[in-house]
Amino acid sequence: MNRADQDACRAWQLLMKFFFAQRGHLPASGAEFDLSPIQCHVLHLIEPGRPLPMSRLADTLSCDASNVTGLVDRLESRGLVRRRPSPRDRRVKVLHLTPTGARLRARLLRQMAGRSLPLSRLSLDQQRTLVKILEALVDEK
Amino acid sequence: MNRADQDACRAWQLLMKFFFAQRGHLPASGAEFDLSPIQCHVLHLIEPGRPLPMSRLADTLSCDASNVTGLVDRLESRGLVRRRPSPRDRRVKVLHLTPTGARLRARLLRQMAGRSLPLSRLSLDQQRTLVKILEALVDEK
DNA sequence: AATATATAGTTGACTTTATCAACTATATGC
DNA sequence: GCATATAGTTGATAAAGTCAACTATATATT
Numbered sequence: 001m002n003r004a005d006q007d008a009c010r011a012w013q014l015l016m017k018f019f020f021a022q023r024g025h026l027p028a029s030g031a032e033f034d035l036s037p038i039q040c041h042v043l044h045l046i047e048p049g050r051p052l053p054m055s056r057l058a059d060t061l062s063c064d065a066s067n068v069t070g071l072v073d074r075l076e077s078r079g080l081v082r083r084r085p086s087p088r089d090r091r092v093k094v095l096h097l098t099p100t101g102a103r104l105r106a107r108l109l110r111q112m113a114g115r116s117l118p119l120s121r122l123s124l125d126q127q128r129t130l131v132k133i134l135e136a137l138v139d140e141k
Numbered sequence: 142m143n144r145a146d147q148d149a150c151r152a153w154q155l156l157m158k159f160f161f162a163q164r165g166h167l168p169a170s171g172a173e174f175d176l177s178p179i180q181c182h183v184l185h186l187i188e189p190g191r192p193l194p195m196s197r198l199a200d201t202l203s204c205d206a207s208n209v210t211g212l213v214d215r216l217e218s219r220g221l222v223r224r225r226p227s228p229r230d231r232r233v234k235v236l237h238l239t240p241t242g243a244r245l246r247a248r249l250l251r252q253m254a255g256r257s258l259p260l261s262r263l264s265l266d267q268q269r270t271l272v273k274i275l276e277a278l279v280d281e282k
Numbered sequence: 283a284a285t286a287t288a289t290a291g292t293t294g295a296c297t298t299t300a301t302c303a304a305c306t307a308t309a310t311g312c
Numbered sequence: 313g314c315a316t317a318t319a320g321t322t323g324a325t326a327a328a329g330t331c332a333a334c335t336a337t338a339t340a341t342t
Contacts, residue, residue: 005254007268012163012253014275016182017201019160021279022153024203036300036327041157055290060158062165067329069292074327091290091337109150121277127148130274133267134155138162177298177329196319208300210321215298232308232319 033108040108042071046081048102051094053086080104166253174249181249183212187222189243192235194227221245 023037035043038061045060046052058068072095075081080101086092097105122130164178176184179202186201187193199209213236216222221242227233238246263271 005251007265007272009250009254010272011268011275013185014272014279015156015160015163016185017279018156018275020182020202020204038328041161044154044157053290058290061161063328064330065291066293066331070328089290089338093291110146112150112153122152122274124148126274126277127152129270130152131148131155133263133271133274134152134159136262136267138155138158179299194319199319204299205301206320207302207322211299230309230319234320 032111033104035104035108038071039075040112042075043080043097043101043105043108046095046097046101046105048097048105051084051096053092053094054083055092057095075101173252174245176249179212180216181253183216184221184238184242184246184249187236187238187242187246189238189246192225192237194233194235195224196233198236216242 033040041061042057045057054068054072055065057072058065061068072081072083076083079098081095082098083093083095086094174181183198183202186198195209195213196206198213199206202209213222213224217224220239222236223239224234224236227235
């Protein structure tokens, strides 16, 4: 294994660790919101006023479409999210937050950004560098 | 929400995105090894010659001990891992890799390093910075 | 236009992941 | 010795995840 591979390996291992460590912090907020880590993430991905097709969600989560059906079922039954048929393509259903969902999402974000988050260990500089690197990685625009 | 919170939020969102994107690459290898993402991670955490108490595993994964029982059951039934009573404390069971498990782990690491292509988008400098920042995040060392 | 093919989402059967409460066995503190 | 804490298992249960089969729309080809 060459040097670059080692870095890649290491980064992956650290990400996994981060993910699970982060998960450990969620229950503290989760007790309040009663959301699983994945539900948090889904809520996070649906930005207010920016409806998200279910297929895109499956894509982002790298999971089967039928799994998304279940995830959305549970969120919808709690009144956080709603499905709407797309006017452009009637096969597509887009997800949008209900007012309750948007409120919960906002509270959730505040919590996550708050001191329960290990991210606060980083300096502002580091946080910005991290964001830049991750943006390059995820190839967002 | 202030500026620092926004950065933290953004970083978190990107980390989660990256994590799931990365996870999407696993099944490709998983098809070969038939390991779930979590099983991969557990195998990753048990370093050869460095037996791991089950309680520490539960700790690292931030999950209930009974969950670890199941995870280890499945890995053990496939001959990748074995439980051994600790000589110091007879309540404790330490996990160690079987030769098969060690071999699989090595192949897995090679695969993951090869497949985590997005990392190759980064310069070597950026890769190292990322590793450093992630280390600070998970508070290793 | 008619037919073929591809895509979005759901359903049903099934496995894995995860939690909680209750239990066994061992350690540790007084 | 007795109380209390800790490590791990078991059983019940729910959520997360996959796959194959299905419905309904879209799009592409002839």
